[in-house]
Amino acid sequence: MTLRSDWLPALAAFEAAARHQNFAHAGEELHLTASAVSHHVRKLxxxxxxxxxxxxxxxxxxxxxxxxxxxxxxxxxxELEDVLSGLRTSQGDGERVRVTALHSFTTAWIVPRLPDFAARHPDIRISFETEIALTRFDDQGPDLGVRHGPGHWPGLSAQRLLEEPLFPVASPALAGVDRIADPADIARLPLVGDLSRHGWSDWFRAAGVRGARPMERFTFSDSTDMLEAAAHGLGAALARRLVVVPWLASGRLLRLPGPELPSRYAYFIVHPSHRPLRPAARLFAEWLMDMAADALPGR
Structure with missing residues (x-):
């Protein structure tokens, strides 16, 4: 049977309906009505x-x-989308992958590892978007993202990347930090925080400190800003283990006594459920998984 061009609209409508198992959702993706999708399918x-x-x-x-x-x-x-995407890319310009992720995670975890990706895939360009607002994954949106949360977002496929416990840190220059011997002593320090769903009250409870009423002097929307504030001696911070590494390595922050608090949430690689990752984006996602495996304790 010869595939004629007038079959293509019906095949596109069928393919979308098959993925969604729903004519209305397929219509939203294709900017058609549900009845138009149904008509294409019946015609096919x-x-x-x-x-x-x-x-x-x-x-x-x-x-x-x-x-x-x-x-x-x-x-x-x-496969057709891959070819069309390749044709849209100018010769010698390489293939670009758009990634959305939190600024703190991009700066502290992804960027230090990027030389490895650049060496493995010199022809792939990466564009990072680190706005705090959740990005829309429409046709003009990013290829994939790294989100921190429960792992369930409408319309997105999610693959667990990393978990990240929290623990207290402070600048060595913070007044009184040299007298911290146990978690209860931390309650007497000035505190800084971010907008994490886990906070100081959770940590003091996990550390067995009763009666602590932590009050954060400064609060930041981004973890990077919170850690910078702590490094400047404004107070102790409850730091994510993955994000705080550069500050600990430089000695600008030090870990304080007390347990690690398991986070309720994890980092996930996400992308729109209605479209498969392009080859270049898939390579970047696989690289992230490789880097996460290497970062596991004991590796």
Missing amino acids: EARLGVMLFQRHARGVSLTAEGRRLADASGNALA
Whole structure:
């Protein structure tokens, strides 16, 4: 059978409907109505002479024939998108991957490891977006992101990257820090904080310090700014283990006595569920996973 060009709209509508298992969601992705998607699918079924979906009260599900076509069409359209993306990239300019991540995680964890990625993949360019607001993953948005949270975001596929406990740190120059012998002593220090869902009250409770009523003198929206404030002697900070490494390594901050507090959340690699990662973006995601494996305790 020769594939004519007038089959392409119907195949695109079917492929989106197969991924979402929902005509309305497929229509939103393609900027069509649900009835238009349904019309394309019925037209395709009529041409092929097979049922591609089972219709029922709760929605639709693929038939065996529909599953075969979904696998083939999904792979074919992804390959076509890769070719089109490559053609849009000017010759010799390399391929660009757009990444969204928290500023603190980008600065303290990703950037120190980037020379390794540059050596492995010299033709891939990376563009980082570190605004604090959650980025929209639309057609003009980033390829992938690193988010800190519970691991469930509507419309996004999420792969666990790293967990990150918290512990207290302070500048060696902070007044009174040389007299800190146990967690209860930290309650007498000035404190700084960020907008983390875990805070000083959680840590003092985990450390067994009763009656502590921590009050943060300065609060920052970004962990990097909080750690800089602590390094300038403004107070003790509750630091994330991955983010604080550069400050500890330089000696600008030191770890204070007390336990690590397991975080409720972790870092996840995320990307839109409705589109597969392009090859260059997939290479960057795989590299992040490699770096995370090397960062595990005992490695």
